[in-house]
Amino acid sequence: MTLALETTDLKVQLRLDDDWFTVCDLSHLLPGRGVAALLPDGRQVALFRDRAGELYAIDNRDPFTGAAVLSRGLTGTHQGRPFVASPLLKQRFDLASGQCLDDEAVRVTAYEVRTA
Amino acid sequence: MTATLGATPTIVLVGHGMVGQRFLEALAERGLTATHRVVVLCEEPRPAYDRVQLTSYFSGKTPEDLSLTDREFIKDHGIELYVGDPAESVDREARTVTARSGQVFTYDTLVLATGSYPFVPPVPNKDADGCFVYRTIEDLLAIEEYAKKVEVGAVVGGGLLGLEAAGALKGLGIETHIVEFAPRLMPVQVDEGGGAALLRTIEDMGLSVHTGVGTQEIVVGEDGAVTGMKLSDGSELSAGMVVFSAGVRPRDQLARDCGLAVGERGGIAVDEQCRTVTDPHVFAIGECALAADGRVYGLVAPGYEQAATAAATIAADEASFTGADLSTKLKLLGVDVASFGDAHGTTEDCLDVVYSDSRAGLYKKLVIGRDGTLLGGILVGDAEAYGTLRALTGSVPPISPEALVLPAGAGAPAQLGPSALPDDAIICSCHNVSKGTIRGAVTDHQCTTVPEVKKCTKAGTGCGSCVKVLGQLVTAELEASGMEVDKGLCACFSQTREELYEIVLALRINSYQDLLDRYGRESARGTDGCDVCKPAVASIIASLAPAIGASGYVLDGEQAALQETNDHFLANLQKNGSYSVVPRIPGGEITPEKLIVIGEIARDFGLYTKITGGQRIDMFGARVEQLPLIWARLVDAGFESGHAYGKALRTVKSCVGSTWCRYGVQDSVRMAIDLELRYRGLRSPHKLKSAVSGCQRECAEAQSKDFGVIATANGWNLYVGGNGGATPRHADLLAQDLSDAELIRLIDRFLMFYIRTADRLERTSTWLERIPGGLDHVRDVVVHDSLGICDELEQLMQAHVAHYRDEWAETINDPEKLARFVSFINAPDTPDPVVGFVPERDQIKPDLPLLTIGLRPAEEVLEGSAQR
Ligand code: SRM
Ligand SMILES: Cc1cc2nc3c(=O)[nH]c(=O)nc-3n(C[C@H](O)[C@H](O)[C@H](O)COP(=O)(O)OP(=O)(O)OC[C@H]3O[C@@H](n4cnc5c(N)ncnc54)[C@H](O)[C@@H]3O)c2cc1C
Ligand code: SF4
Ligand code: FES
Numbered sequence: 001m002t003l004a005l006e007t008t009d010l011k012v013q014l015r016l017d018d019d020w021f022t023v024c025d026l027s028h029l030l031p032g033r034g035v036a037a038l039l040p041d042g043r044q045v046a047l048f049r050d051r052a053g054e055l056y057a058i059d060n061r062d063p064f065t066g067a068a069v070l071s072r073g074l075t076g077t078h079q080g081r082p083f084v085a086s087p088l089l090k091q092r093f094d095l096a097s098g099q100c101l102d103d104e105a106v107r108v109t110a111y112e113v114r115t116a
Numbered sequence: 117m118t119a120t121l122g123a124t125p126t127i128v129l130v131g132h133g134m135v136g137q138r139f140l141e142a143l144a145e146r147g148l149t150a151t152h153r154v155v156v157l158c159e160e161p162r163p164a165y166d167r168v169q170l171t172s173y174f175s176g177k178t179p180e181d182l183s184l185t186d187r188e189f190i191k192d193h194g195i196e197l198y199v200g201d202p203a204e205s206v207d208r209e210a211r212t213v214t215a216r217s218g219q220v221f222t223y224d225t226l227v228l229a230t231g232s233y234p235f236v237p238p239v240p241n242k243d244a245d246g247c248f249v250y251r252t253i254e255d256l257l258a259i260e261e262y263a264k265k266v267e268v269g270a271v272v273g274g275g276l277l278g279l280e281a282a283g284a285l286k287g288l289g290i291e292t293h294i295v296e297f298a299p300r301l302m303p304v305q306v307d308e309g310g311g312a313a314l315l316r317t318i319e320d321m322g323l324s325v326h327t328g329v330g331t332q333e334i335v336v337g338e339d340g341a342v343t344g345m346k347l348s349d350g351s352e353l354s355a356g357m358v359v360f361s362a363g364v365r366p367r368d369q370l371a372r373d374c375g376l377a378v379g380e381r382g383g384i385a386v387d388e389q390c391r392t393v394t395d396p397h398v399f400a401i402g403e404c405a406l407a408a409d410g411r412v413y414g415l416v417a418p419g420y421e422q423a424a425t426a427a428a429t430i431a432a433d434e435a436s437f438t439g440a441d442l443s444t445k446l447k448l449l450g451v452d453v454a455s456f457g458d459a460h461g462t463t464e465d466c467l468d469v470v471y472s473d474s475r476a477g478l479y480k481k482l483v484i485g486r487d488g489t490l491l492g493g494i495l496v497g498d499a500e501a502y503g504t505l506r507a508l509t510g511s512v513p514p515i516s517p518e519a520l521v522l523p524a525g526a527g528a529p530a531q532l533g534p535s536a537l538p539d540d541a542i543i544c545s546c547h548n549v550s551k552g553t554i555r556g557a558v559t560d561h562q563c564t565t566v567p568e569v570k571k572c573t574k575a576g577t578g579c580g581s582c583v584k585v586l587g588q589l590v591t592a593e594l595e596a597s598g599m600e601v602d603k604g605l606c607a608c609f610s611q612t613r614e615e616l617y618e619i620v621l622a623l624r625i626n627s628y629q630d631l632l633d634r635y636g637r638e639s640a641r642g643t644d645g646c647d648v649c650k651p652a653v654a655s656i657i658a659s660l661a662p663a664i665g666a667s668g669y670v671l672d673g674e675q676a677a678l679q680e681t682n683d684h685f686l687a688n689l690q691k692n693g694s695y696s697v698v699p700r701i702p703g704g705e706i707t708p709e710k711l712i713v714i715g716e717i718a719r720d721f722g723l724y725t726k727i728t729g730g731q732r733i734d735m736f737g738a739r740v741e742q743l744p745l746i747w748a749r750l751v752d753a754g755f756e757s758g759h760a761y762g763k764a765l766r767t768v769k770s771c772v773g774s775t776w777c778r779y780g781v782q783d784s785v786r787m788a789i790d791l792e793l794r795y796r797g798l799r800s801p802h803k804l805k806s807a808v809s810g811c812q813r814e815c816a817e818a819q820s821k822d823f824g825v826i827a828t829a830n831g832w833n834l835y836v837g838g839n840g841g842a843t844p845r846h847a848d849l850l851a852q853d854l855s856d857a858e859l860i861r862l863i864d865r866f867l868m869f870y871i872r873t874a875d876r877l878e879r880t881s882t883w884l885e886r887i888p889g890g891l892d893h894v895r896d897v898v899v900h901d902s903l904g905i906c907d908e909l910e911q912l913m914q915a916h917v918a919h920y921r922d923e924w925a926e927t928i929n930d931p932e933k934l935a936r937f938v939s940f941i942n943a944p945d946t947p948d949p950v951v952g953f954v955p956e957r958d959q960i961k962p963d964l965p966l967l968t969i970g971l972r973p974a975e976e977v978l979e980g981s982a983q984r
Binding site for chain 1: 178180181183186187188607608629640642643644645646647650651674676677678680681682684685689691692693939940941942943946948949950951964966967968
């Protein structure tokens with residue numbers, strides 16, 4: 001039952017090279033909405049949780065404008081794949097791969113995420 | 117290093133501009149990249165980009181947006197691209213090219229696509245500090261930088277490019293002068309009549325025009341920087357910078373140096389296959405080439421055709437370039453100028469049909485052949501018909517030429533749509549795409565949207581002037597082929613917004629997921645939906661909240677996940693990730709105390725302040741974590757959210773009215789405040805704006821509003837469906853001489869009827885034009901209650917008014933909601949380091965270079981830049 005899941009202290013972790021970096025409690029992620037996290041080297045990651053509970057992480061920087069805002073975009077499903085639309089100029093990015101769905105030439109880094 | 121002649125033949129391309137890139141694509145399409153080694157020498161510090169759209173850099177496009185080169189394409193086709201390494205010499209005997217870096221490449225085929233250079237008249241001090249040309253991204257970056265320190269600028273040249281450059285300078289906030297030697301602007305494209313209409317429009321935009329005078333000398337100050345220019349009529353113009361845009365010349369030096377024949381006025385002479393007339397191993401394409409018809413083409417479309425011709429010839433296919441059309445449309449915001457075909461009427465025995473209204477800045481001329489064939493034309497002030505007319509050129513139009521130039525409403529019969537065009541009419545001249553090809557994309561390739569057709573045919577991906585016609589054609593074709601044009605809201609819902617509204621209201625559905633799972637398209641049920649339907653449904657739920665038992669607070673529960681970022685943070689996102697804050701100032705009336713509070717808050721948080729066009733004050737540059745702190749102080753001082761972020765009521769502007777004004781007949785300020793307080797917080801399909809004027813002089817511009825009110829001696833007149841913005845519309849009079857209560861009742865009904873039946877992001881103006889029956893129908897429904905729904909509409913509005921609560925007051929009192937206002941979930945106290953500011957005119961502005969580089973190492977922080 002999901003209730004039990006949410007009350008435990010599961011942590012969201014990101015894979016950075018060989019290490020897992022702990023970001024926050026799973027309960028802090030609102031389904032359908034992103035948050036941003038700061039990595040030790042100054043990079044930023046946008047973390048998302050979808051309706052089914054799946055977690056995704058991609059670079060937070062919007063490559064079209066340079067602003068660190070992808071975590072603040074709206075999410076959705078396009079042909080079965082999860083995406084976020086940049087809140088600035090609305091280009092969509094596949095959450096699993098970081099590929100921009102509106103411009104083949106653009107892709108942002110995608111990170112492996114897990115709960116522990 | 118010398119590359120040896122291997123088994124694979126080598127093609128060396130010199131110049132990676134627009135035409136060079138098109139040539140590479142043509143090579144790839146023909147499979148030549150697989151059979152050849154392809155080497156590209158690119159002089160500029162970046163690979164090919166869209167020079168045609170260069171000016172859009174000033175409206176926010178980044179150099180990356182302008183790029184035409186896709187790294188994958190270069191890599192996948194094994195193209196060797198040397199960026200920043202121009203060709204310095206060619207040895208035609210040895211068939212080698214030497215680059216600046218010293219690399220030497222042996223070629224079997226050499227293709228020159230070196231473009232043009234801007235012509236700078238040989239006047240004294242033409243190279244002084246502050247003199248620029250307008251050709252490359254680097255030129256624009258330099259202009260932008262220099263413009264920061266000057267107030268007045270001059271553009272030499274009033275042609276197509278000169279006007280574009282002048283518009284750009286003006287956009288940078290500089291007082292701009294245009295100096296043109298010819299007696300009129302755009303002398304190449306327009307005739308005298310068109311020039312007069314154009315002059316008026318350009319001057320109305322605030323640009324100063326000096327025609328019939330030449331630049332004699334650039335005047336410089338003691339430091340050697342430009343201070344002005346001397347003109348041929350003896351006058352002097354003071355200007356801190358000068359942009360030369362007096363035409364271009366082919367870059368044919370490399371060709372001259374290696375003995376290739378060039379034309380008298382420049383240009384590498386080629387034959388119809390684009391092969392140089394001197395050497396069969398060398399081709400020249402684009403602006404550097406003198407085509408077989410004796411012309412050098414300064415437009416991209418002919419260059420693309422030459423690129424395709426050269427690639428075909430190299431592949432041993434038959435192709436030829438014998439000449440091209442010189443149609444052009446000015447891309448300057450706010451000026452509609454286009455010329456096409458034989459615009460000056462040089463064909464023997466041709467006739468003109470002219471419509472001219474210099475008061476309105478309108479001038480339209482069509483050139484017609486003896487047999488009725490449309491040969492060309494000039495459109496100034498209204499170039500709507502450009503796409504269709506250009507495509508009709510060369511054929512006899514199906515309706516009379518007079519009808520083609522008369523403005524709508526001036527007795528013009530049915531407008532000519534693109535369906536009247538023959539299949540071989542060229543719709544997109546940048547990529548030479550015919551109507552038949554576009555229809556084929558829809559019927560044979562199953563493209564159902566404009567973006568799909570663009571991708572499939574390339575039409576519309578050049579200058580963009582054909583996109584409108586493209587859209588009409590796609591819709592017409594879909595309808596003709598019996599394919600149902602999907603009017604659904606998005607890929608998740610097959611219903612329109614109006615239908616979803618009815619479902620939500622009737623079934624009292626107050627959850628988006630519930631609606632999606634029950635009424636979404638089969639494939640969308642159970643998914644996460646999309647960025648189109650989420651905010652649309654969120655808005656429906658918010659407008660109906662009290663009636664369907666949903667929370668009226670947009671950040672409650674699931675609703676928080678549906679909101680656009682602006683609504684989610686209750687502020688407006690700006691280009692660098694910071695936000696702007698707009699407190700409500702009902703009717704534009706504000707006490708000195710409240711003004712001081714805003715001033716103090718802006719000062720304490722270091723925000724940029726500006727009076728908006730909506731009679732209130734915007735504070736820019738707040739970081740997300742500052743929003744609650746700012747609002748705690750605003751709420752404390754009695755301010756409420758201004759909903760500048762929402763598709764909701766924005767402002768009700770007022771004029772000062774009868775209280776002070778000698779003409780005023782009613783108290784317009786009081787009415788504006790009453791209306792703004794009544795409808796504040798009302799979520800709608802698009803934003804809603806209003807204004808109240810105290811008399812017919814209309815100082816509050818009420819007739820440009822969604823609902824506007826003008827005082828009369830007997831009460832109020834109500835106007836609806838007005839709009840400013842890109843497609844302005846004057847509001848229509850809905851009812852006259854209303855009492856206060858009648859006025860409010862009618863507005864209640866009107867707004868609720870609009871919210872109920874409009875499409876997503878459809879302003880009242882477009883809604884009124886779209887719905888069957890138009891204004892008469894709306895009047896029947898809301899004045900005469902023809903549908904019997906007025907009671908319900910009024911009740912819905914009553915419920916909204918009764919349940920209104922200020923979103924910010926609620927937010928700052930809810931710790932759980934406040935926790936979202938951080939830059940980083942794992943470092944709530946750390947501000948986003950990409951949000952930085954630099955000073956400008958005693959305030960701040962976003963540090964944009966910081967966005968380009970991502971993060972600036974601490975030691976390189978710009979002087980004066982701050983990361984607050
Ligand atoms: C701040 C302001 C400009 C200013 O400094 O004066 C402004 C700023 C924006 N306008 Fe505006 N508009 C502002 C007054 C206007 C006006 C004048 C008016 O309201 O009297 C108009 C023309 C009137 C009209 O809307 O019919 C106006 C017509 C637009 C349009 C075109 C709408 C249309 O129907 O064509 C857009 C684009 C859109 O909404 O799709 C727009 C969109 C925007 C956006 C939201 C663009 C964006 O998405 O970032 C800007 C964001 C504001 C922000 O970040 O705070 N703004 N905008 C004005 C805010 C008024 C206020 O107090 O709320
Ligand atoms: C502001 C502006 C607006 C315009 N608007 C329009 C429009 O609306 N419609 C339209 O049709 N056209 C327009 N044009 C013209 C259009 O941009 C040109 O026709 C088009 O770019 C020509 O392509 P090209 O490849 O021949 O030349 P270019 O795009 O100039 O490319 C030539 C390239 O070759 C490089 N080069 C030169 N010599 C060497 C060398 N020795 N070695 C290596 N590289 C070299 C140059 O640096 C340059 O990058 C506009 C131009 C400008 C500047
Ligand atoms: S609209 Fe009439 S009442 Fe209002 S300020 Fe203008 S002149 Fe005065
Ligand atoms: S005509 Fe320029 S893009 Fe189609």
